[in-house]
Amino acid sequence: MMTFPEETLTKLTVQKAERALRQFSATSFALFEWCPFAWRRKYRQGRTLEWEMTDRENNDDVVGGAELGSLVHWILSKINFSGDYETEIDHYLHDKNEILSRLPGHIRDAWRRNDRNEKSQVKEWLMNFIESETGIMMRNTQGVEREHRFRISLDGKTVLAGAVDAVIDDMIVDYKITEVNDVPPGLYESQMDFYAYVIHDMKKLDRVRTIAVFLKENETRERVITDFEGIRERIARAAEMCASDLESSYNAKTEHCGLCPFKKGCVKNAGTIQE
Ligand code: SF4
Numbered sequence: 001m002m003t004f005p006e007e008t009l010t011k012l013t014v015q016k017a018e019r020a021l022r023q024f025s026a027t028s029f030a031l032f033e034w035c036p037f038a039w040r041r042k043y044r045q046g047r048t049l050e051w052e053m054t055d056r057e058n059n060d061d062v063v064g065g066a067e068l069g070s071l072v073h074w075i076l077s078k079i080n081f082s083g084d085y086e087t088e089i090d091h092y093l094h095d096k097n098e099i100l101s102r103l104p105g106h107i108r109d110a111w112r113r114n115d116r117n118e119k120s121q122v123k124e125w126l127m128n129f130i131e132s133e134t135g136i137m138m139r140n141t142q143g144v145e146r147e148h149r150f151r152i153s154l155d156g157k158t159v160l161a162g163a164v165d166a167v168i169d170d171m172i173v174d175y176k177i178t179e180v181n182d183v184p185p186g187l188y189e190s191q192m193d194f195y196a197y198v199i200h201d202m203k204k205l206d207r208v209r210t211i212a213v214f215l216k217e218n219e220t221r222e223r224v225i226t227d228f229e230g231i232r233e234r235i236a237r238a239a240e241m242c243a244s245d246l247e248s249s250y251n252a253k254t255e256h257c258g259l260c261p262f263k264k265g266c267v268k269n270a271g272t273i274q275e
Pocket of ligand 1: 034035037038252253254256257258260261262263264266267268269270
């Protein structure tokens with residue numbers, strides 16, 4: 001087995017921590033705030049959290065899952081809300097020859113796997129949204145930035161990176177395919193706080209309105225965010241802890257176990273501890 005001098009190991013550990021600090025996403029931040037133990041399982045150990053499994057891995061009767069969510073987001077980033085959007089949706093959902101080659105690789109399986117019945121449900125979500133108050137507002141507003149990509153420095157050490165589904169002036173629209181009642185309190189708020197901070201920083205705004213759109217139920221949840229210094233401190237603190245190799249950074253927030261979407265199979269689940 002190859003051995004390294006101690007200073008080399010120290011340097012490698014520091015480099016590893018710096019790499020981890022270099023980039024931080026809204027999902028990563030929200031998961032860390034929800035439960036550092038869940039964050040470690042996903043980002044350090046590379047394990048799939050139950051909530052993110054595909055619909056068939058979880059439950060054959062449910063239309064959902066991370067891949068389907070990505071497919072729905074992809075379609076929403078392409079559709080012209082002012083055009084013949086129904087024909088366009090049909091095209092994106094059914095035109096195999098045209099669409100499969102354009103889809104990002106990681107969502108092709110979800111496209112192939114979804115049968116006609118599931119696709120008709122997806123079409124209904126999309127139609128309902130485009131014809132909703134938020135959809136009509138997006139249709140009637142110039143300069144909607146869809147799939148708004150960002151990469152900004154938080155403090156010279158941490159880069160915030162990702163994409164916001166849509167940005168309209170001082171407003172963020174975020175699409176969800178989770179059902180409203182399945183959303184654990186706080187988890188999505190952290191994600192939206194992160195996005196709001198980014199848009200505040202990029203556009204020099206002192207207030208940002210966030211709209212979470214729950215596509216399955218065609219419902220929205222809105223907030224107005226103004227405490228950007230507080231959010232900046234939370235993100236910086238979480239980023240530092242994520243970059244740390246200290247075990248204590250990843251304590252389970254067992255007070256969240258009862259509502260945790262990742263509790264199935266979690267060894268720390270306060271209800272069913274297995275170790
Ligand atoms: S079940 Fe509890 S310990 Fe496990 S990830 Fe969820 S909150 Fe954390």
